[in-house]
Amino acid sequence: MKVIIDTSSILFAIENKKDPFDIIFDQFGEVSIILNKGIINEIKKIKNSKRKISSIAAIALDLIKKHKNISIINNNESGDIFIIKNAEQVDLIVTNDKKLKEIIRKRGIRVYSISR
Numbered sequence: 001m002k003v004i005i006d007t008s009s010i011l012f013a014i015e016n017k018k019d020p021f022d023i024i025f026d027q028f029g030e031v032s033i034i035l036n037k038g039i040i041n042e043i044k045k046i047k048n049s050k051r052k053i054s055s056i057a058a059i060a061l062d063l064i065k066k067h068k069n070i071s072i073i074n075n076n077e078s079g080d081i082f083i084i085k086n087a088e089q090v091d092l093i094v095t096n097d098k099k100l101k102e103i104i105r106k107r108g109i110r111v112y113s114i115s116r
Contacts, residue, residue, distance in 0.1 A: 005094040039079040
């Protein structure tokens with residue numbers, strides 16, 4: 001099973017003291033998680049900001065390095081654009097972004113959100 005997870009879900013889970021990737025593995029078994037460089041760059045930008053969640057973004061980058069079932073596609077499009085363009089090539093999109101969820105669901109693609 002191939003899964004794309006977006007920045008909002010990654011940061012939301014960590015903010016709630018959960019590993020977003022473990023949540024996906026626990027819920028769906030051994031899956032292949034796909035990210036792109038745009039998502040990684042977005043997380044790096046947040047990490048380097050003065051925002052309250054910069055420490056959460058730092059943890060996110062460490063978790064991405066830790067997990068073996070994560071593929072990073074060499075594509076610098078924004079996370080949302082990457083997800084929308086590639087949604088049909090995967091089995092599941094994980095996002096907490098309401099607007100993105102609506103777009104993906106209208107296309108008949110399975111969406112999962114991480115909750116508290």
